[in-house]
Amino acid sequence: MPLLWALLAFGCLRFGSAVNLQPQLASVTFATNNPTLTTVALEQPLCMFDSSEALTGAYEVYLYVLVDSAGSRNASVQDSTKTPLSSTFQQTEGGRTGPYKAVAFDLIPCSDLPSLDAVGDVSQASQILNAYLVRVGVNRTCLWDPNFQGLCNPPLSAATEYRFKYVLVNMSTGLVEDQTLWSDPIRTNQRKWWAVVG
Amino acid sequence: MVASEVAAEAKKGSPVVVGLLVVGNIIILVRPVPVLGAKWLSGLALFAETVWVTADQYRVYPLMGISGKDDVFAGAWIAIFCGFSFFVVASFGVGAALCRHRSMVLTYLVLMLIVFIFECASCITSYTHRDYMVSNPSLITKQMLTFYSADTEQGQELTRLWDRIMIEQECCGTSGPMDWVNFTSAFRAATPEVVFPWPPLCCRRTGNFIPLNEEGCRLGHMDYLFTKGCFEHIGHAIDSYTWGISWFGFAILMWTSVAQSDRQWRGLTQAAAGQVCLPRSPNSEAHSCG
Numbered sequence: 001m002p003l004l005w006a007l008l009a010f011g012c013l014r015f016g017s018a019v020n021l022q023p024q025l026a027s028v029t030f031a032t033n034n035p036t037l038t039t040v041a042l043e044q045p046l047c048m049f050d051s052s053e054a055l056t057g058a059y060e061v062y063l064y065v066l067v068d069s070a071g072s073r074n075a076s077v078q079d080s081t082k083t084p085l086s087s088t089f090q091q092t093e094g095g096r097t098g099p100y101k102a103v104a105f106d107l108i109p110c111s112d113l114p115s116l117d118a119v120g121d122v123s124q125a126s127q128i129l130n131a132y133l134v135r136v137g138v139n140r141t142c143l144w145d146p147n148f149q150g151l152c153n154p155p156l157s158a159a160t161e162y163r164f165k166y167v168l169v170n171m172s173t174g175l176v177e178d179q180t181l182w183s184d185p186i187r188t189n190q191r192k193w194w195a196v197v198g
Numbered sequence: 199m200v201a202s203e204v205a206a207e208a209k210k211g212s213p214v215v216v217g218l219l220v221v222g223n224i225i226i227l228v229r230p231v232p233v234l235g236a237k238w239l240s241g242l243a244l245f246a247e248t249v250w251v252t253a254d255q256y257r258v259y260p261l262m263g264i265s266g267k268d269d270v271f272a273g274a275w276i277a278i279f280c281g282f283s284f285f286v287v288a289s290f291g292v293g294a295a296l297c298r299h300r301s302m303v304l305t306y307l308v309l310m311l312i313v314f315i316f317e318c319a320s321c322i323t324s325y326t327h328r329d330y331m332v333s334n335p336s337l338i339t340k341q342m343l344t345f346y347s348a349d350t351e352q353g354q355e356l357t358r359l360w361d362r363i364m365i366e367q368e369c370c371g372t373s374g375p376m377d378w379v380n381f382t383s384a385f386r387a388a389t390p391e392v393v394f395p396w397p398p399l400c401c402r403r404t405g406n407f408i409p410l411n412e413e414g415c416r417l418g419h420m421d422y423l424f425t426k427g428c429f430e431h432i433g434h435a436i437d438s439y440t441w442g443i444s445w446f447g448f449a450i451l452m453w454t455s456v457a458q459s460d461r462q463w464r465g466l467t468q469a470a471a472g473q474v475c476l477p478r479s480p481n482s483e484a485h486s487c488g
Contacts, residue, residue, distance in 0.1 A: 032418025032425070033379050037391045041417065120421045125411040133417070140392055155392060192381050 021048050023063075023164045023183040026133050030119070037189045038155035039137035045166045046132075047110040049178050058171035059107045064099040065136060068161035068185040075099055075182070077167055082175045084167055089143070089154050095162065102136050102153045107168065136164070161185035234291045240450045241284025244317075248277040251442050256435035260359045264352050265341055267331060270436060273324030273443045280317040280447070284454065287313060310454075317451050321444040328440035332433040339372040339429075343383035346397070353384065360428075361399050365407075369428040370400035375418065377427075400424050 026034055026041040034041045045061055062084055064077045077085050077099050085099065092100040108114075114131040118124050142152035156162060163185055168178040251274040262268040287309045294302035331337060345356040364370055371377035378385060378396040385397060394416060401415035402422050409415055414422030 030417060030419055032420065032423065033376065033395050034418070036379065036395060039392060119414075119419065122410050125414050125419075125422070129413055129417065129419070138392060140390070189379065 019179070019181065021045075021180045023166055023180055025186060030129065030132060035186060035188045037158045037191060039135055040156065040162065040164070040186055040188065042134045042136065042164060042183075044105075044108065044132055044134055045180065046108060046113055048166065048180060049107065049168045050110050055107070055109075059177070060104055060169050060171055061107050062101050062167045062169055063103040063134060063136065064165045064167060065095045065102045065156075066099040066163045066165075066182070067095040068163050069096075072163050073182055077165060077179065078176045084169055084174075084176050089152055094154075094157060099165070101151065103134055104151055105134070136162075156188050158188050159190035161187045234288045234295065237284055237288035237291070237454050240453055241281050241286075241288055243281070244447060244450050245278060245281030245285060247442050247446055248274045248281055251439045252278065254439075256431075256438075257359070257362070258432060258435045260355050261338065261341065261432065262327075262331060262436075264345065264356055265331075265337065267327055269323050269327040270331070270439055270443070273320040273327070274439065276316055276320035276323070277443050277447050280313050280320060281450075283309075283313040283316075284450070314451060314455065317447055321447045321451070324440050324443040324447075328436055328444075332429075332436045335372045335427075335429045338432060339377055339381075342372055343377070343381055343385075345384065347383075347385040347388050361397075363428050363431065364397070364399045364424065365403075367426075367428055367431045368402075368424050369426040369431065370396060370424040371427055372429045372432075373427040374425055375400055375423060396423075 023045070024043045026043050028034070031041040042063075049055070049059075049061070062077075064085070066072050066075055075098065079085065085101065087098055087100045089095070089100050089102070092098045094100075108131060114128050116128060116132060119128045119132075136153060137156040139153040140155055142148045142150075143154045163182040165182050166180045167176055169175070170177050252271065254271075259268065259271065262270060287306060290302075290309070291306040294306045341356070342360060345353045346360055347353065347357055375396045378400075379391070395418070398409065398415075400423055401409040401412065402424060403409055409422070411419075411422045
């Protein structure tokens, strides 16, 4: 746990700019089974964007997902006017032709961090897990539900390497204010046959 | 001096002293009896111990029955027969030693040999099948992955067994919950990984069997999931059965065959040859054979 805080505090040393930070996989303490066949649990960008000064106004963080390939390190998530892309899973063939927006959530201010040690307390567990983790690939029904409104976060493919990026968007202007680097490639699990056992 | 005091006590009729005198005379009069008495008791002990094994207090029989490799229990049944036979044959042996008929003693020796062979077979069977089952976790793991949550009768039986073990021993899977994640299984075919990566019974629960936190269990947080594997418990159960049958049985065999002292062997062979050997007097060590 102290190591976790040290890592988060390191982000605070960067003066408000997240350009050298990458999204990280959630700690093994919180998510033993990570990544799974179709999902990946990442740490929330706590203190990544607003470490030195509090941000004023409404901000949201978008998470983009991209299948790892030759040029994926430099893939862009905004157009020429700094407007964030709004491509979906279906439009990008699951992230193969370009990044798609999977999750959008409000930015938790750096001063408002959850106390991660209290995760053992049953009454606070759900709240803390939601504050600490972002899960990609958890919505299994949005792809075939014609009435689905909102952001679709469908399951990822097994045994595939993905990259992730957080983007800070100012809701009043609708423009990208800050963004992290693309994460290192994270590979989803591979299905093994039980014939492999013994 | 001591003898006269004892005789005086016996005349007064003190029950303890009288009893000891009777037992002492029996032992001295009939020398082979102590060894046969030991066989009698050890046969009874083997019988009792293997009945305990067959009763299966850990209730792990389905694990072996389903794979068709239940010979640990076959060894136990043979050892029940052997233990009871030792008991019966040793009683017969006491009779043979007392009557000193040659044919009876020979019959006793042949029966003992037959029971000895069966007991050897039981020890070896149990030990080799224990090795097959629990020397490493892969057989148990494969069986769990194949049958847990399967819709067949065997599947239902095994599911009940695993559910009970996981609840009672607070464990999950054979080596841990990652067994369910790393390999395909009947459970995985029924329940996609996103819905629940491992059986819901792997979640830590309150006293009323309500999961503490389902999301925490699904993610795998150690406060909400059992992270210990169940193999240790299963291995311990099958090991204790096997040690009971094979090592205890082996010890009984060694005791009954090797522990027989030279003099007792001579006494029995002399009786077999038709010679009758009686002590010269109740308190003397010397025998006169005629």
